[in-house]
């Protein structure tokens with residue numbers, strides 16, 4: 056099937072304004088008759104739930120944590136982009152769009168990116184009005200910093216706590232609507248199934264994580280804002296509870312999964328210390344504003360203290376290879392370069408899996424206090440984890456799985472191919488193409504939540520009669536029975552290996568075979584190994600306790616079971632995409648200098664997969680991509 | 694970097710099946726722990742052993758494991774988050790302990806935080822306080838340009854100091870009266886400091902403090918344990934600021 060993104064036509068500069076005008080409106084007095092389900096209350100979901108509630112819709116919102124304030128958006132450190140051009144350094148909506156399309160290696164939809172860039176400015180205003188304490192300069196104006204993949208300074212920030220401050224802003228707006236009664240908040244609920252009635256999304260089945268009860272909720276539209284899936288690699292910068300479960304449930308009910316192979320490996324994370332490790336910690340990319348990345352030039356120097364290696368014997372490889380972007384080269388490029396250096400035996404620290412991020416020169420230039428003011432909390436975090444002082448010796452960093460550009464396929468209105476199912480934030484695939492630029496995910500989450508869905512969902516709702524399907528519909532009962540069956544199965548296997556052991560094993564396969572460098576061979580291998588591991592899981596996993604109360608093993612088992620299915624799709628998508636682009640690097644497709652070699656003639660499309668059952672191959676649907684404003688070009692940061 | 698020697702520790706852990714179960718301490722051994730394990734990774738190892746022995750693992754709240762979501766919440770040797778300065782449980786590392794140590798692990802204990810199971814408590818009351826007024830009542834859209842109102846840097850910085858609160862509830866667990874003054878004071882102060890929060894400042898402080906009492910949080914009697922245990926170092930001066938706002942509001 057050829058998919059249609061339903062993007063507006065005509066001049067790009069007018070596209071969103073025109074579309075907004077063309078959208079039908081729901082009469083204000085009718086809005087309260089419509090129920091909307093919002094699964095996930097991170098930046099995207101909280102912003103959306105608050106805005107929809109304020110418009111007058113009835114919103115039921117869900118999250119798995121004990122409070123919406125704890126969604127993983129909270130962990131974002133570095134900042135949020137906007138095309139304000141406050142520093143007058145040449146920024147504009149068009150330039151933000153250009154950087155994003157190019158940064159995404161020409162695999163995103165132009166119209167979506169234009170809209171994102173256009174509303175980016177509203178986001179900053181909105182957050183300021185909420186009392187988000189952005190950094191200010193001495194005159195009291197909003198301050199900016201630079202992020203990878205851009206030559207302008209357009210990133211707004213609040214210390215190293217930008218995600219926390221933005222999420223608390225959205226959470227406060229959400230709290231206001233909860234108090235007003237327009238949003239009903241359900242904490243500690245995990246969505247385990249999507250209920251589709253006659254081809255239309257009508258509700259969800261959730262597990263109450265305290266009582267174990269399965270609950271049904273019906274609505275006129277279901278929105279998923281459930282975040283990203285990179286915990287498929289086991290070790291990642293995501294929170295422990297982040298999963299593909301909600302998205303995968305939707306995929307199994309017919310929603311297409313787009314570009315699952317576009318995963319982002321973040322260059323500046325703290326290297327793994329041991330086998331027992333449960334997660335990896337990111338050090339914000341903003342550090343690359345003042346830190347210089349290097350490895351020793353000579354293998355015999357890797358064991359030496361960094362201070363014993365003279366400047367002449369250091370390879371500042373990003374500055375060398377990408378003189379115009381230097382240490383601020385985009386993430387995919389920086390990560391791959393770090394891997395290359397380590398593969399060449401020049402890595403530092405345990406297992407040779409690390410490169411230096413050095414602040415010595417900036418401290419000399421600016422003083423330790425200035426560096427502390429800019430990044431104090433990051434240095435503190437680094438020291439807590441590694442027991443090393445980053446002011447005194449260079450930090451050691453290594454790439455780690457971080458972000459999912461892929462996600463459920465949506466059209467321009469953020470609606471999936473299943474009518475009534477909308478997908479927001481990291482959970483959808485829309486704007487980042489094959490690689491996301493730093494500080495653009497917060498922007499996207501809030502754009503989708505505050506400024507896109509409140510308009511586009513109305514265009515859908517006017518076409519449906521409110522309250523048509525209720526939870527007494529047989530599809531809801533069937534869904535509950537299915538989930539119950541799966542839960543009981545997990546609890547009764549009583550095998551020999553724990554859930555975590557399986558997750559770790561899956562992580563080894565995905566990281567080694569489907570990670571930073573992929574080949575036909577490694578991917579074919581993964582497509583054999585993952586189903587085998589999945590079979591073993593269903594024979595040999597051990598889940599203690601019962602389904603009738605709080606059971607974290609059971610929660611985790613369900614998530615890992617889904618990753619064991621989804622991981623295979625990720626590998627299949629990577630195998631089918633015979634090109635390198637952004638975060639997807641196929642060793643067979645590289646230029647002579649090792650840069651990614653895109654294949655626009657054959658792969659300039661969104662690959663959206665239809666689930667056909669675990670024993671069958673998924674079916675690929677394509678949405679061709681057109682580049683009319685930003686012309687296709689080789690992506691160069693040299 | 695410190696070496697990878699391994700430790701064996703004795704854990705005395707609060708186990709409670711449900712809100713109504715009386716609960717009791719159980720003793721476990723943590724083996725093969727290195728100085729690089731985080732505290733939660735140490736508990737993960739103990740849980741893997743429990744599962745393999747067909748026992749129910751210890752449940753505890755956690756998510757980000759990087760000190761920002763505020764989910765983790767354990768009293769370790771009598772101290773919320775374990776007593777290391779500016780550190781959440783998930784960031785506490787085993788290098789702070791030594792081979793042979795005995796460690797007591799309990800949930801937050803406060804009237805307003807009923808225990809759910811083992812080390813997990815119900816902190817919904819903190820959300821209730823925010824819902825009472827911890828926001829500016831701006832609409833989505835229709836707000837002025839971000840630079841329309843300038844904010845002096847020191848004010849922005851001080852508001853950020855207050856805004857660093859992660860809502861973990863350690864301040865409540867550390868307070869002999871189970872008060873939520875630091876939590877409430879931090880939000881009241883953040884918004885009272887900023888021009889965007891001023892118009893509703895008086896109503897906000899009255900509503901939020903009233904909600905805190907209704908939720909069963911205690912009163913402040915100036916012990917300042919809250920500030921000592923706060924993993925983000927939120928300053929107790931924000932309680933004083935809230936009190937000033939409160940007095941002003943009563944005369945407003």
Ligand SMILES: Cc1cc2nc3c(=O)[nH]c(=O)nc-3n(C[C@H](O)[C@H](O)[C@H](O)COP(=O)(O)OP(=O)(O)OC[C@H]3O[C@@H](n4cnc5c(N)ncnc54)[C@H](O)[C@@H]3O)c2cc1C
Pocket residue numbers: 094095096097098099100117118119120123126127128129130131132133134135136217218244245246247280281282283292293294297298300301337339457458479480481482493494495496497498500
């Ligand atoms: C460490 C780190 C640093 C980052 N730094 C930056 C940065 O500086 N700038 C930037 O732009 N981006 C950054 N990012 C990326 C960005 O933070 C995320 O992409 C973005 O916040 C995702 O927001 P979201 O609302 O889509 O999802 P999330 O915030 O992850 O929220 C997901 C929500 O869904 C809920 N949920 C999930 N599954 C279920 C289920 N099955 N049932 C019920 N509820 C469910 C969760 O409870 C949660 O409420 C960073 C990411 C990480 C991990």
Ligand code: FES
Pocket residue numbers: 754755756757758759760761762763764765781782783784
């Ligand atoms: S787990 Fe998030 S703060 Fe500890």
